[in-house]
Amino acid sequence: INSFYIGRKEVTQKLWLDIMGENPSSSQGNKNWPVESVSYEDIKEFLKKLNRKTGLKYRLPTNAEWEFAAKGGVYSRGYWKPKESLDFSRNEKIELPNPNEIGIYNMTTEVSEWVSDKYSEDYYERLNPQGPKITFWPAKYCYRGKYVDDESIEAFRRTHCCAKNEAFPWLGFRLALSKE
Numbered sequence: 001i002n003s004f005y006i007g008r009k010e011v012t013q014k015l016w017l018d019i020m021g022e023n024p025s026s027s028q029g030n031k032n033w034p035v036e037s038v039s040y041e042d043i044k045e046f047l048k049k050l051n052r053k054t055g056l057k058y059r060l061p062t063n064a065e066w067e068f069a070a071k072g073g074v075y076s077r078g079y080w081k082p083k084e085s086l087d088f089s090r091n092e093k094i095e096l097p098n099p100n101e102i103g104i105y106n107m108t109t110e111v112s113e114w115v116s117d118k119y120s121e122d123y124y125e126r127l128n129p130q131g132p133k134i135t136f137w138p139a140k141y142c143y144r145g146k147y148v149d150d151e152s153i154e155a156f157r158r159t160h161c162c163a164k165n166e167a168f169p170w171l172g173f174r175l176a177l178s179k180e
Contacts, residue, residue, distance in 0.1 A: 001064055001065060001068055002178070002179070003179035004061070004065055004176055004177065004178055004179050005176065005177040005178075005179060006061050006065060006066075006069045006104065006174060006175070006176045006177075007104075007174040007175040007176070008099070008103055008104050008105055009034075009104075009105050009106060009174065010034035010035070010106060010111055010113065010172045010173065010174045011034065011035050011046075011172065011173055011174060011175060012031060012032050012033065012034060012035060013025050013028065013030075013031045013032070013033055013034070013035045014031035014032060015035070016035040016038070016046065017031065019046055019049050019050050019053065020045075020046055020049065023035070024036075024037045024038055024042070024167070025037050025169075026169035027169065034106070034111045034172040035172055035173075036111055036168070036169055036170065036171055036172040037167045037168065037169050037171070038114075038167050038171070038172065038173070039162075039164060039165050039166055039167040040114055040141050040162070040164035040165070040166075041164050041165050042167065043060065043114060043173055047059060047060075056177060057177065057178065058175045058176070058177055059116060059175070059176050059177070059178070060114055060115055060116040060173060060175075060176060061115055061116065061174065061176035062115060062116050062117055062176075063115050063116075063117045063142055063144065065115075065176060066107070066113065066115050066144045067144065069100075069102065069104050069107065070100070070104070070107040070108065070144070070145075071100075072100045072101035072102055073101065073102045107144075107145055108145050111145065111170060111171065111172040112143045112144065112145040112170055112171050112172070113143055113144050113145050113171070113172055113173050113174055114141065114142070114143050114171060114172070114173040115142050115143065115144055117141075117142050118140065118141060118142065119140040119141065119142050140161065140162065140163075141161075141162050141163070141164055143161065143162070143171055
């Protein structure tokens with residue numbers, strides 16, 4: 001994987017509100033909670049506005065980048081599982097679990113996260129792997145983190161569920177930036 005930056009935390013409702021002017025999240029009450037209930041298409045529009053405002057080229061992380069960061073990068077000691085679970089719909093005061101080895105929070109807690117790749121069973125490249133550019137079935141977009149159908153948390157699982165215009169109250173995202 002080429003060098004990249006990834007957000008230490010998910011994009012917050014406050015940042016989304018500052019850029020987009022409205023808060024789509026189903027669990028509101030603290031603007032520092034992750035924004036959720038945003039579709040892949042919503043995020044593309046957010047990124048376009050954010051990049052225009054900052055002059056940078058923020059994007060979603062790829063599947064491979066997300067997994068690498070969740071596992072602690074090259075410093076991994078296998079501590080990717082959270083120390084505690086967060087529930088953004090009920091807690092007024094949020095205490096973050098400890099970050100992983102490279103200082104990243106919440107990659108396997110209550111909000112799953114969109115990644116840029118479309119779903120595939122395998123990665124197609126060995127260098128900077130990404131999902132397929134085109135697919136032969138209706139495009140399913142990927143998310144990572146907490147798997148919503150059960151209580152399992154696996155940094156290794158590439159999960160797909162959605163068309164690019166679908167949004168769910170358990171699905172948010174974090175930012176990535178290529179290191180050039």
